[in-house]
Amino acid sequence: MATHVERSFGALRAIRDVSLSVAAGERRAIIGPNGAGKTTFFNTICGDHPPTGGSIHLFGEDITSLKPHRRARMGIGRTYQSSLLFTGLTVLENLYLAVRGAMPNRLSLWKASRGDAALSKARLLAQQVRVDNILEARIDAISHGQRRQVEVGMALAANPRLLMLDEPAAGLSAGERPELVKLIRDLPRDLTLILIEHDMDVALPHSDIVTVMKDGEIVVENTPDRIVDDPVVQAIYLGGALA
Amino acid sequence: MAVMSPRQWALTAVVLAIMLALPLVLPAFWLSGILGRSLVYGIVALSLTFLASYGGFISLAQTMIAGVAGYTVAILAPTAIPASSSALSYWLAMPAALVAATVAGGVIGLIAVRTRDIYLLMITLALAVGFSLFAQSNIDWFNGYEGIRNILGPDIFGYPFRTHLVFYYVSLTVAALLYLLVLYVVRTPFGLTLQGIRDNPRRVSALGFDVALHRVAAFALAGFIAGCGGVLITFYNIGITPSSIGMTATVNVLVMSVIGGLGHPIGAFIGAVIFSLMDTFAATVYDRNRFNTLIGLVFLVIVLVSPDGVLGFGKRLLFWRKPKAREEQTGTH
Numbered sequence: 001m002a003t004h005v006e007r008s009f010g011a012l013r014a015i016r017d018v019s020l021s022v023a024a025g026e027r028r029a030i031i032g033p034n035g036a037g038k039t040t041f042f043n044t045i046c047g048d049h050p051p052t053g054g055s056i057h058l059f060g061e062d063i064t065s066l067k068p069h070r071r072a073r074m075g076i077g078r079t080y081q082s083s084l085l086f087t088g089l090t091v092l093e094n095l096y097l098a099v100r101g102a103m104p105n106r107l108s109l110w111k112a113s114r115g116d117a118a119l120s121k122a123r124l125l126a127q128q129v130r131v132d133n134i135l136e137a138r139i140d141a142i143s144h145g146q147r148r149q150v151e152v153g154m155a156l157a158a159n160p161r162l163l164m165l166d167e168p169a170a171g172l173s174a175g176e177r178p179e180l181v182k183l184i185r186d187l188p189r190d191l192t193l194i195l196i197e198h199d200m201d202v203a204l205p206h207s208d209i210v211t212v213m214k215d216g217e218i219v220v221e222n223t224p225d226r227i228v229d230d231p232v233v234q235a236i237y238l239g240g241a242l243a
Numbered sequence: 244m245a246v247m248s249p250r251q252w253a254l255t256a257v258v259l260a261i262m263l264a265l266p267l268v269l270p271a272f273w274l275s276g277i278l279g280r281s282l283v284y285g286i287v288a289l290s291l292t293f294l295a296s297y298g299g300f301i302s303l304a305q306t307m308i309a310g311v312a313g314y315t316v317a318i319l320a321p322t323a324i325p326a327s328s329s330a331l332s333y334w335l336a337m338p339a340a341l342v343a344a345t346v347a348g349g350v351i352g353l354i355a356v357r358t359r360d361i362y363l364l365m366i367t368l369a370l371a372v373g374f375s376l377f378a379q380s381n382i383d384w385f386n387g388y389e390g391i392r393n394i395l396g397p398d399i400f401g402y403p404f405r406t407h408l409v410f411y412y413v414s415l416t417v418a419a420l421l422y423l424l425v426l427y428v429v430r431t432p433f434g435l436t437l438q439g440i441r442d443n444p445r446r447v448s449a450l451g452f453d454v455a456l457h458r459v460a461a462f463a464l465a466g467f468i469a470g471c472g473g474v475l476i477t478f479y480n481i482g483i484t485p486s487s488i489g490m491t492a493t494v495n496v497l498v499m500s501v502i503g504g505l506g507h508p509i510g511a512f513i514g515a516v517i518f519s520l521m522d523t524f525a526a527t528v529y530d531r532n533r534f535n536t537l538i539g540l541v542f543l544v545i546v547l548v549s550p551d552g553v554l555g556f557g558k559r560l561l562f563w564r565k566p567k568a569r570e571e572q573t574g575t576h
Contacts, residue, residue, distance in 0.1 A: 048445060065502075072451040085446070088441070102450075106451070106453070106457075107432075157450060222445050
């Protein structure tokens with residue numbers, strides 16, 4: 001739950017008094033034009049850009065001042081607008097690292113054995129996000145769509161309670177998109193999901209509530225079937241003056 | 244999740260076997276003056292290459308850390324001049340030196356947590372030069388400009404360390420073990436995380452890893468490696484002076500790493516061998532006093548022609564001749 005969250009970069013107020021409450025197990029889409037502050041809002045929740053005002057609670061605990069890795073350990077998994085993968089490592093190594101991040105003894109100097117639990121889980125994740133056929137390929141050698149799938153797999157590695165997907169379909173070809181949509185549809189239903197997406201065909205079918213942001217503020221919240229008819233939303237997306 | 248292909252492991256084994264057999268054919272000068280020297284300086288370069296290749300940090304403090312280990316063993320050693328009443332056995336002084344180097348590495352790591360790129364380069368250079376000047380001005384512990392001499396090293400199985408064969412084999416053993424240690428560590432969860440931090444620290448943090456802690460640990464490990472080199476260099480030079488850890492020595496280690504190639508740990512030793520050969524034989528082909536000009540030109544050519552060093556040049560040559568070799572590289576780094 002975010003309460004009166006603010007985030008400024010110098011004189012620029014990227015997020016203004018944003019309050020958002022997402023129930024456990026809820027699926028929330030955040031939409032809005034470029035520069036609306038959606039990703040900045042994500043970053044304040046994850047700790048990449050801590051809020052300059054307001055507070056953030058995760059499942060009842062105040063995480064406002066926690067560092068990103070502490071927040072991740074509390075159950076936040078996320079993907080990024082642009083793929084932020086480890087390009088020098090293989091698909092399996094990326095997923096393995098993601099699994100290790102949720103385990104104790106992160107500084108371990110013991111190499112993973114063949115039957116290592118984290119390695120086995122990384123392979124299972126690869127199956128789940130359908131990249132098990134390219135396990136030994138380096139990230140810089142796979143397609144953009146496959147990278148997005150690896151991103152989702154990494155975000156799921158720690159069994160997060162809250163999954164935040166930042167434009168997962170961005171840059172995907174028409175052929176790659178159905179694979180990702182299926183992947184999102186198959187996510188466990190008890191997982192709380194917040195999704196930033198420009199593509200309404202991806203965002204609306206997978207959300208219980210849609211939040212619309214503009215100029216760093218929340219302007220509308222409604223169910224998917226009502227949001228498309230909302231005059232404010234239509235004004236934002238089709239042009240025209242806001243009421 | 245392999246760091247080297249079976250072919251590369253086989254090549255490593257062959258090179259090691261050849262190096263073990265070299266004393267049968269090479270004269271003593273080559274064993275200690277070229278190869279032994281390359282190995283001990285290559286160890287310090289290895290610590291730099293480890294940080295650069297797997298952590299993304301270029302640290303110019305590695306020679307300084309080697310100096311911390313060298314001075315520690317020199318101060319504590321039984322043959323130190325000025326003589327100390329609290330002198331320890333070499334077998335106690337050497338572990339103490341490695342602990343000191345590891346701690347020094349960790350302290351540099353604490354600084355590296357807050358700086359990167361050119362700023363880290365400048366801060367580590369300043370620390371290196373500062374330590375050298377401090378050693379030069381301190382008489383009580385460091386014996387000032389003269390440094391500490393007569394550090395002969397321990398006897399190994401009853402043989403003096405300064406014996407060519409003993410020095411060569413000890414250096415080869417330590418270098419090989421540290422090289423294998425680096426290859427092992429980069430495959431562990433810690434090593435993979437370090438490479439993740441090199442590629443994207445923000446992502447690593449979002450996965451639950453403490454990025455700062457991993458950086459400090461990486462510098463501490465690099466400090467341990469540089470410390471091993473520092474102790475051996477002190478024995479090789481029969482002592483340590485401020486100039487041996489000064490600006491020139493610092494840059495020399497960087498030049499070795501870059502010439503060899505920062506892409507793989509073996510590059511450190513390749514660079515050290517090339518450097519030693521040029522340093523030794525520059526006088527015969529040109530003028531000893533022009534060594535810096537010569538090595539500077541070689542450095543310039545390498546950076547321009549093959550930014551990933553001789554190692555990268557060799558790889559490209561291999562790929563050019565055998566396109567399939569590139570495919571073998573997939574998944575290895």
